[in-house]
Amino acid sequence: MAKDKTQYTCNECGGSSPKWLGKCPHCNAWNTLIESVAESSAPAKNRFASLAKTAEVTTLADIDATDVQRTPTGHDELDRVLGGGIVEGGVVLIGGDPGIGKSTLLLQALDSLQRAGQKTLYVTGEESGAQVALRSRRLGLDGSQVSVLAEIQLEKILATLDHVRPAIAVIDSIQTVYSEQLTSAPGSVAQVRECAAHLTRAAKASGTAIVLVGHVTKEGALAGPRVLEHMVDTVLYFEGDTHSSFRLIRAIKNRFGAVNEIGVFAMTERGLKGVSNPSAIFLSQHSEPVPGSCVMVTLEGTRPMLVEIQALVDSGGPSPRRLSVGLDRDRLAMLLAVLHRHAGVACMDQDVFVNAVGGVRISEPAADLAVMLAITSSLRGKPLPKGFIAFGEVGLAGEVRPAPRGQERLKEAAKLGFSVAVVPKANLPKKNDKAFDGMTVHGVDRIDEAMELARSLA
Numbered sequence: 001m002a003k004d005k006t007q008y009t010c011n012e013c014g015g016s017s018p019k020w021l022g023k024c025p026h027c028n029a030w031n032t033l034i035e036s037v038a039e040s041s042a043p044a045k046n047r048f049a050s051l052a053k054t055a056e057v058t059t060l061a062d063i064d065a066t067d068v069q070r071t072p073t074g075h076d077e078l079d080r081v082l083g084g085g086i087v088e089g090g091v092v093l094i095g096g097d098p099g100i101g102k103s104t105l106l107l108q109a110l111d112s113l114q115r116a117g118q119k120t121l122y123v124t125g126e127e128s129g130a131q132v133a134l135r136s137r138r139l140g141l142d143g144s145q146v147s148v149l150a151e152i153q154l155e156k157i158l159a160t161l162d163h164v165r166p167a168i169a170v171i172d173s174i175q176t177v178y179s180e181q182l183t184s185a186p187g188s189v190a191q192v193r194e195c196a197a198h199l200t201r202a203a204k205a206s207g208t209a210i211v212l213v214g215h216v217t218k219e220g221a222l223a224g225p226r227v228l229e230h231m232v233d234t235v236l237y238f239e240g241d242t243h244s245s246f247r248l249i250r251a252i253k254n255r256f257g258a259v260n261e262i263g264v265f266a267m268t269e270r271g272l273k274g275v276s277n278p279s280a281i282f283l284s285q286h287s288e289p290v291p292g293s294c295v296m297v298t299l300e301g302t303r304p305m306l307v308e309i310q311a312l313v314d315s316g317g318p319s320p321r322r323l324s325v326g327l328d329r330d331r332l333a334m335l336l337a338v339l340h341r342h343a344g345v346a347c348m349d350q351d352v353f354v355n356a357v358g359g360v361r362i363s364e365p366a367a368d369l370a371v372m373l374a375i376t377s378s379l380r381g382k383p384l385p386k387g388f389i390a391f392g393e394v395g396l397a398g399e400v401r402p403a404p405r406g407q408e409r410l411k412e413a414a415k416l417g418f419s420v421a422v423v424p425k426a427n428l429p430k431k432n433d434k435a436f437d438g439m440t441v442h443g444v445d446r447i448d449e450a451m452e453l454a455r456s457l458a
Helices: 049-054 076-082 102-115 129-138 154-164 189-206 227-231 278-282 329-343 365-380 406-415 447-457
Strands: 006-010 033-037 091-095 120-124 147-150 168-172 209-214 234-239 246-254 262-268 271-274 293-300 303-315 322-325 350-356 388-390 420-424 440-444
Touching (some): 091 102, 091 227, 102 120, 102 168, 102 271, 120 129, 154 189, 189 227, 322 329, 365 447, 420 447
Parallel strands (some): 091 209, 168 209, 293 388, 322 350, 388 420
Antiparallel strands (some): 006 033, 262 271
16 A cells, blocks of 8 residues: 655644644744645545535434443443443543553453453553463453454554454554554654544444553643544543552543543452442541541542541741642632631641542532631641531632532431531431431531531530
């Protein structure tokens, strides 16, 4: 097959050049020329004739739309993040730090799918077939019939997909795949974008579900062009410390399910195992309540989870530090200002450290009330009562705003044995709701009310 001509296109102005230049000759921007396949010089009539015949305008009411059929992977936590399972013809992009468990989980999922009667293919570009086989034996996948292909050339991979016709294929990883049509090295922006586009088209045309493994940058974002995330149907991120046994998979984008859904796994000698009750790993096992600790209920997608917020307030000197792990640092500074102005709790000369236990990251504002109660508890050296939880958003005027799906949060806390809750008044349960028997729920409108209530309960 003749090699297509390539050209270099500027990301800023769209201008093209026949060769790579450090500075775009059209807009003088530096390092913006990206290699791409030059468009065919065939007449427009011939190029678009076939497309014109197949294009058809249809109203939404006339389109037969049914729920997509899903294939369970055999791992409940992975199915939860995917929205119920693998979708035929869907393309999933999964990224994470090296050694966090991406290849391990996907190999386990392929083995489960293969044992359920699905045809699977594992394409490895970073390891040999023998290395993949050794890993499968370490994971206890004896006698696995998963097909393995060690190849990095796109054209050969596409030919194999067309010949084998698997139901699910894994490409590990997209940064190692290259196309002969481009002269740039594997992993470059042009190669990653072009290879992902070809694989996506192959998935849609054949119905094969394809999972792309992607590298991440030092900042934790997926390496390569941002357009890669727009091409695929689902984007998953592996999170967690490699020194910890727990891993989180978070859905950032999902055309077939809820976003911000998470799956929790524990790394064992036999691979990754799903954690059915993740609240247990995010709570510290204190025999008695300690100052600076407050439990909150956060929502991750459709799942309510209990997370312990810990705060440490210590004398800081002329330049006090404000440090948060798992929470937004700017929001912490804002909450300290609200705490001073509307509740009379001053931390101006104190170092304030806030941590979400278990390595979980909390981005929703419903953590505000728990953070402020933990800070106040640490500053005064008095613990909150045993079995205490709190959640709610705090505004700049000192008001406590309701959190979404407050009833589900309270039910999760009651199920795990918590007996005292401080929540926004709008989240108070109905009086005749028996799901909250044994739990005392206090509603507050303002942050100073919450502080007075916490002092009286302690």
